[in-house]
Every structure is written in structure tokens, then in C-alpha cells.
Amino acid sequence: MPAGSHSKRERQYEHIKEGAEKRGTSTGRAKEIASRTVNKERARSGEAKTASKTSTRDRKSASRRGGERSHSGSRGPTRDQLYNEAKQRGIEGRSHMNKEQLAKALGR
Numbered sequence: 001m002p003a004g005s006h007s008k009r010e011r012q013y014e015h016i017k018e019g020a021e022k023r024g025t026s027t028g029r030a031k032e033i034a035s036r037t038v039n040k041e042r043a044r045s046g047e048a049k050t051a052s053k054t055s056t057r058d059r060k061s062a063s064r065r066g067g068e069r070s071h072s073g074s075r076g077p078t079r080d081q082l083y084n085e086a087k088q089r090g091i092e093g094r095s096h097m098n099k100e101q102l103a104k105a106l107g108r
Contacts, residue, residue: 009041013038016037017030082102083102
């Protein structure tokens, strides 16, 4: 977190980071996701000294978007992402499943 950030942003950062880690994301990647999301929100609300055009002109805030544009593309989550979620849920036989089977087992 940047120095001098508000306690709300500190809580937001921790919440996003913990959520990403629960979904099977590595600690480093979870920190990166949380930092980028919080920094974008800071830019949108005028808390940051500098902001990119995409941060301020995006029609949907990162929190409202809820990961719509993250790693899903036109084909949805990767097989590895589905596998990690299946592992967290304790789905049996997941190591032998392909992407379609994992998605079906997860109820997608």
C-alpha cells in the first residue's frame, strides 16, 4: 500500500488480497491484484497524485466489475483455474478431468 493511504483502502487491499488467495492465487499475485485494484480506485476518487486515462475514464469501477475482464477472455477461466477451484472444494477425480468436465463439476 502507498504511504499515507486511508484506512478504508488498507481494509480494501486486505479484503481483495485474502479473496484472491482463497481462490488459489499465489501470495505475490494476490498482492499485485489487490494493489492494482486499490490504486485504480484511488485514482478514480482523486486520492492519487497521478492517474492514467483508463483509470479515470473507465465506465465501471473495478469493484463493480468484479473481475469481468480478468483472465477469462472469450473462453472463460483456464483449466488450471478450474482445477484450483475444484481442489479447494474437494471435488474427487479432478486430476483426470478436462476443462469441460471441471466446469461441469463446479456447476458452471
